[in-house]
Amino acid sequence: MTTETGRASAVAAAAPLERLLFGDNQFFGINHRSEEKAREQAMRFHNLGAIMTVIDDAYDSGVRTLMCTTHDRVTEIAQRVRAQPERYEGFSFFPCMPYAHKYADAVTESGILGALGRFLPDEGLLNAMMRGGRSLAKKDIEGLITLLIDAEMAGFVGVRTPVIWLQNVVVDLLLGLGFTDAFAIFAKHVRSRYSAEPGFITMNLPMLLDHLERAGIENPLVCANINKIGFRMSGGIEAYQRALAQRQFRAVAMSVFASGAIPPREALEWIFDQPGIESIVFGASNRGHIESTVALVRECEERGRSSQNDRVGSGPAT
């Protein structure tokens, strides 16, 4: 793993991820199957204390990475973790940026350029203005992208962020536009400034892999929906399975339960039958769910080891 303050190191950045990453959708009223369930969760996690209780449960079950948005609430979680280094030893954040709704609503209100102006970082304003101003004038998007990354990262100072993700809505927007250079700009800045591994979240895995290759990003870290029923796997489940078997990338599976549409055991056994999946993101709202998911995953790992067929976790497919 990358150290908190260390500079980029190819070896550290390529260290394998933990098998289970804890997602944060449940804390923010996001549920792909039910508005009612989403609202219930939003109410339940209104207080930071309720969120921290679940994060503590995850930590105590051995799940020590929070794959999170850059929501203001996550900044508060980061403050708690920063304040108790012993309690949260080894705890990592994998920030996913940007928090898209914040921008979308700002665009509705102020237009695209107006919205950009509202999200410039507070600190280093002069530097930001130089970078941003020059970028605007030259139509050079690099300064602008790095500026927005820095604004999103402001809440994570002093905590470990060994991986920084670009959210799917932006990845896939750029992907459709054919704006491949932006991926390379993101990757370069995340590596050089944060000593972190850049990750890309997508709903269009097979297509994205082609573009990342074109952008010169080798063995990229990619997170996508990967589940037995093919929910939100654009390009088709077979194309995903081919990519897992044949392409060189580090796969992180999300939506493995398809928001509860697939029973946990069935969902995870299927995941463990796929080659080349390094890590799984899951969400849970209570200790029981966390522990049962962890237990199921350990069971699948054990079975994989004993049958000598464990390709999950054996590192990137080659």
Added chain:
Amino acid sequence: MIRVGVVGLGKMGLSHLSMIRAHPDVTVDAVVDSAGYILGVLSKYTGLKTFTDFEKMLESVELDAVVIATPTRFHAAMVRTALNGGLHVFCEKPLTLTAAESTELARLASARGLVTQVGYHNRFVSTFLEVKRLLDVDSIGRVTHVQAESYGPVVLKARGSTWRSKRTEGGGCLYDYAAHPIDLATWFVGDVIGVSGTVLNSIFSEDTEDEVYSTLYFADGVSGQLSVNWSDESFRKMTTRITVSGTQGKIIADRQEVQVYLRSTAPEIAGYQRGWNNRSTTELTDEVWFYLRGEEYSAQLDHFVRRAHDPTLPATNDFASAASTDRVIELLTLDAAAGPAVSFASSGSEAVTPARRRSFLGRRS
């Protein structure tokens, strides 16, 4: 291959551009926007051919179709020019600012045999498609009432500097938000024949309304309630919910799920039982070739592309259908301006008709 030009690169235009450029049967041969900066970036990094002038673009590039996502006040003229140039047209909603113009454009397109579509993407949401299917087989008997709601956190303070905050340019909660539940309600239970009790109130906005409430009247005694508020922070993002009541049951649907209650006397529907049923988007949604922000956005563009290839395919959301939604928007505006139909006189409890008139923003002065 369908050769497409994308006009207007705001929030909707950029996302349409991204999705349609990824479509295997489409080439995007031109993009048009008035903002030179965005064009410059796209031209530099994506190789797209860019124009700042719509008509110049039409003169210099040969196209089969255009996607128009400019502010609403520009729609009518651009759509007319495109149709006169023999192009199929996908236009963002609402189609135009007057029902008469929308109807005229529908006629023009029909006379020229061109494919048209308006971006009422909810008709491509799997759960709402399921509602339509259930209603088409009379699953809940005779429909008596529809409740159409949308809520979301767009305007949360008195601020706003774009066309979306100006009603005269097609901004505001009625055009931007309420158009969607209205369109869904008419899709499910038929054309609106009258409206009453309409309230268009400002909560924060200075130049437009932030909430829309009304009673809708449909044929055969079916009634509807419209309830829309885009200044509701309790919703994380826009949420549209439709409730349809019938003599044999009830259907409640949003983008995530369909809840269906069927009485013991309801007809047999495959896959459904008496009492409560629940179908979720994970089981109802078909895969799309490219996902950006919901399958429905991809699916509606795919529908347009397929119809451009084969105009004989049945249409969803053509101009004629969008014009009828524009007519309802017009009725709501008139009704709101008329104020309460019945009200108490200031001196006592005697009811008087009609009440004093109000501004279209519903501010009682």
